[in-house]
Amino acid sequence: MVLGKRNVLQLLKIFTFAKSKRKVSPTLLVECLEEILSHLVQDRSSLYSCLFVNRLFCRLTIPILWQNPFEYQNKSGSRLIRTYVSCLDDNQKKLLLDNGLKVPDLPKPFFDYPKYMQGFDFFHFSEAVEKWVEGNYWSMPPFLIRNMKFIEQLIGNMLFSRSIGLETFRYYRGFRNIIDYQYFTDIKLYTGFTHSLSKLRTFEFQAFSYRDINSFTAWSDLFENISISTKTIEHLSLFIPHKAHNNKQLCLSLSKLIRSQTNLKSLIIDELTALFIFDALTSQAQYLTFLRVTWLSKFDLLYQLLPICSKLEALEFSQVSQVSQSESGINDSKFQITQINLKNLYCVDDNPSQTMINTILQMSNKNLSSLLLKNVTAETLNNLELHCPKITHLCLKISSKQLPKFIQLLSGLVLKHLSLENLPEEPRYATEDIKLLAQTIPLSLRYFGIKFHMSLTDFKSFCKECGASLDAMALYYIPKMDVETLISTVKYSKHIPSLKYIKFGRDVFKFYNSLLINDLEKVNKFKYTIGEAKSLNNRFYDMGIPIDMSF
Numbered sequence: 001m002v003l004g005k006r007n008v009l010q011l012l013k014i015f016t017f018a019k020s021k022r023k024v025s026p027t028l029l030v031e032c033l034e035e036i037l038s039h040l041v042q043d044r045s046s047l048y049s050c051l052f053v054n055r056l057f058c059r060l061t062i063p064i065l066w067q068n069p070f071e072y073q074n075k076s077g078s079r080l081i082r083t084y085v086s087c088l089d090d091n092q093k094k095l096l097l098d099n100g101l102k103v104p105d106l107p108k109p110f111f112d113y114p115k116y117m118q119g120f121d122f123f124h125f126s127e128a129v130e131k132w133v134e135g136n137y138w139s140m141p142p143f144l145i146r147n148m149k150f151i152e153q154l155i156g157n158m159l160f161s162r163s164i165g166l167e168t169f170r171y172y173r174g175f176r177n178i179i180d181y182q183y184f185t186d187i188k189l190y191t192g193f194t195h196s197l198s199k200l201r202t203f204e205f206q207a208f209s210y211r212d213i214n215s216f217t218a219w220s221d222l223f224e225n226i227s228i229s230t231k232t233i234e235h236l237s238l239f240i241p242h243k244a245h246n247n248k249q250l251c252l253s254l255s256k257l258i259r260s261q262t263n264l265k266s267l268i269i270d271e272l273t274a275l276f277i278f279d280a281l282t283s284q285a286q287y288l289t290f291l292r293v294t295w296l297s298k299f300d301l302l303y304q305l306l307p308i309c310s311k312l313e314a315l316e317f318s319q320v321s322q323v324s325q326s327e328s329g330i331n332d333s334k335f336q337i338t339q340i341n342l343k344n345l346y347c348v349d350d351n352p353s354q355t356m357i358n359t360i361l362q363m364s365n366k367n368l369s370s371l372l373l374k375n376v377t378a379e380t381l382n383n384l385e386l387h388c389p390k391i392t393h394l395c396l397k398i399s400s401k402q403l404p405k406f407i408q409l410l411s412g413l414v415l416k417h418l419s420l421e422n423l424p425e426e427p428r429y430a431t432e433d434i435k436l437l438a439q440t441i442p443l444s445l446r447y448f449g450i451k452f453h454m455s456l457t458d459f460k461s462f463c464k465e466c467g468a469s470l471d472a473m474a475l476y477y478i479p480k481m482d483v484e485t486l487i488s489t490v491k492y493s494k495h496i497p498s499l500k501y502i503k504f505g506r507d508v509f510k511f512y513n514s515l516l517i518n519d520l521e522k523v524n525k526f527k528y529t530i531g532e533a534k535s536l537n538n539r540f541y542d543m544g545i546p547i548d549m550s551f
Contacts (some may be wrong), residue, residue: 035058040064060381062111068119068168070128077128082106084155085132087113092154094291099150101133119168122187126152133272153190161192168202171222173209188225192257197229204237204268207244216247223253227260236261237268239294245276255280266290271301278304285309299356306363314344314539315360319352334413339365346372348537362382366390372537374421376402386411395419395449395536400427407433410440419474419536434458438465451476451505456488463495470496475532476505483519486512490526503533 014087037060050061069080085096086106093103129151153374172445203226207219217239226233237257244250258264258280264287271293273280284465285308293302296319306312342364347357354377361368361383370393373380381402384391392415398406400422418441422429429437434454441448445468456479473496478489486508493499504512509532513521524530 030056030060033057036193037061037064041067054443055135055234059497063116066113066116067112069113069117070121071119073124074128077124078131080129081132081151081155083109083113088154089159092158095154096151101149101151102149112162114162115164117159117163118166119170120159120166121170121172123172123356125156129155156187156189160190160196163196163304166196167197167200168204169197169200169226170202170204171202171206180412188222194225194229197226199232200226200230201232202235202237203233206237206239207241208239210241210244213247216244216250217392219244220247220250220253223250223257227257228255231260231262233261235266236264238273239270240273240276242272251276253316259283264288268292268294270295271297274301274305277435281305286311288312290314294318295320299353299359302356302360302491306340306360309340312340312342314346315342316346317348317356318347319356327507332508337362339363341365341367343367344370344539345549346370346435346539348372348374350374354379361387364388369393370417371395373397376406378402378405381405381409381451385412389413391415393417395421397421400429400433403429403433403437407436407440412439413442414444415442416444417447417449418445419447420452421536422452424453424477430452431458431461435461435465438462439467441466441468443468446471447474449471449474449476449533449536453477455477455479456485456492459489460492460495461490466496469498471498472501472503473499474503475503475508476533476536478508481508481511483515483522486515487519487522490523493528494526498530502528502530504530504531509533 028380036194037050037057039202040050041064044065047061047065050057051065052058070077074080082104083106085093085104086109088096096103126148129148131148131150153448205219207215210216238254240250240254255277256502258277261284264284267281267284267288267290269292271279272295274293282305285305288309289311291305291309291312291314294317296302296317302315302317306315337359340363342360345360345364345368352373352375354375357373358379361380364387366387366389368388369390371384371391372395374397376396376398386488389412391413393411394415396406396419398420403422404486435458448466448468448470450473460507473493478485490502503509512520512523512530
């Protein structure tokens with residue numbers, strides 16, 4: 001179960017109070033606090049606050065803050081390296097001095113920070129090292145490259161030898177990386193590298209460019225080493241540049257890595273890389289629960305993979321830009337409909353191949369429970385009605401032209417979550433359609449996301465006519481960004497008696513937070529829990545596991 005931030009903070013207060021009253025045994029208290037704090041892993045500001053509660057909170061919070069130090073691109077990355085340098089022993093610090101590098105005059109740390117590392121991002125690590133030695137990113141003198149290699153090796157040895165073990169390992173090289181990655185092969189020589197990967201769960205390798213053909217050898221060595229080090233990878237993400245697809249050794253080592261895993265559940269891969277190692281993919285396809293294919297140009301790949309993905313629950317795909325329907329690779333004589341047990345389908349392309357979408361809907365074996373589409377046609381709605389009777393979560397970008405037909409099929413659906421989007425530049429939904437939508441919304445609906453423009457009068461009418469017992473409503477637009485409009489919007493929401501939560505789109509929520517105290521009180525007097533709405537691109541599931549997006 002994933003706890004919300006508000007619930008986590010409430011639990012922390014309860015256990016802090018319990019500790020002061022000595023109502024909980026010390027061992028149980030520590031175990032409970034560890035579990036509660038783990039739910040704040042994405043909320044660093046709250047974790048930082050926990051550092052200053054007391055010694056116990058500090059001792060339990062530090063490992064969480066330092067479990068993935070290079071997860072994000074950090075402007076203060078040099079400070080991370082500075083802290084790690086302070087963890088070196090005296091002999092290692094002397095090596096820095098011998099190489100002309102300054103050693104920070106810091107006391108010995110109270111915590112063994114390298115021990116807590118469970119996630120490693122090689123690119124962000126290299127960037128942090130570069131910033132620490134204060135070089136020029138675009139024109140690096142030879143001594144800087146030498147020092148970067150030396151520091152990476154020294155810090156890398158310490159991190160991998162003292163880490164309790166990695167769960168996540170990421171390598172990324174963008175289109176414009178100038179940094180010298182020729183020494184990337186050294187990473188497998190880090191002290192403790194092999195042992196630290198023994199329980200690896202997530203491996204992401206995204207190489208959109210390369211230095212020269214030596215990079216292919218380096219990558220091949222890395223894949224070979226990982227295939228020997230671990231069999232526990234559950235989540236794999238791959239992108240190999242097209243020019244590397246002629247390298248036989250790279251194909252063999254990557255294929256070996258994939259075949260060696262015994263618990264692979266999710267895969268993110270581009271079309272060409274998938275074709276590059278297709279035989280290896282077919283050996284694992286039957287175990288996948290989540291699949292995302294990017295840069296898709298034709299349906300052939302999915303047509304071959306999907307029938308053997310017997311456990312697949314979630315499919316995401318995105319196409320190459322401006323692929324025409326005729327280029328999608330589908331024609332009725334070539335492809336036969338094979339039934340699969342797909343539960344979640346997700347496509348955010350503004351102009352996806354409708355033939356591809358409709359074919360997958362027909363293949364879903366009437367098991368689809370969630371669907372996100374950015375372009376809905378009449379044929380899509382027909383297939384939704386015929387082949388998706390179990391759908392409970394829908395997020396659609398639908399035009400005013402198609403809205404009436406969508407309203408017709410609504411009454412036959414048992415929806416829990418519905419979000420509708422219509423771009424501002426497109427014709428607005430008609431008043432009569434908005435009223436009919438409110439009257440037709442399934443009684444089972446608990447969350448409604450509104451990302452289309454309507455007048456205050458239409459919104460008031462919608463709330464009055466809505467028969468569903470909504471728990472939450474997300475409003476991405478309001479007719480006018482002023483106090484009176486915002487107050488009226490919240491006031492009219494009271495026509496839905498069951499409503500407890502109102503979520504605003506980013507701009508509206510920012511405006512709400514900027515209100516003066518008197519105006520804020522006028523909005524809050526209606527007693528709603530108000531927050532920021534999630535992006536409509538958010539999934540209804542996490543790697544194939546359905547999640548509740550209502551709150």
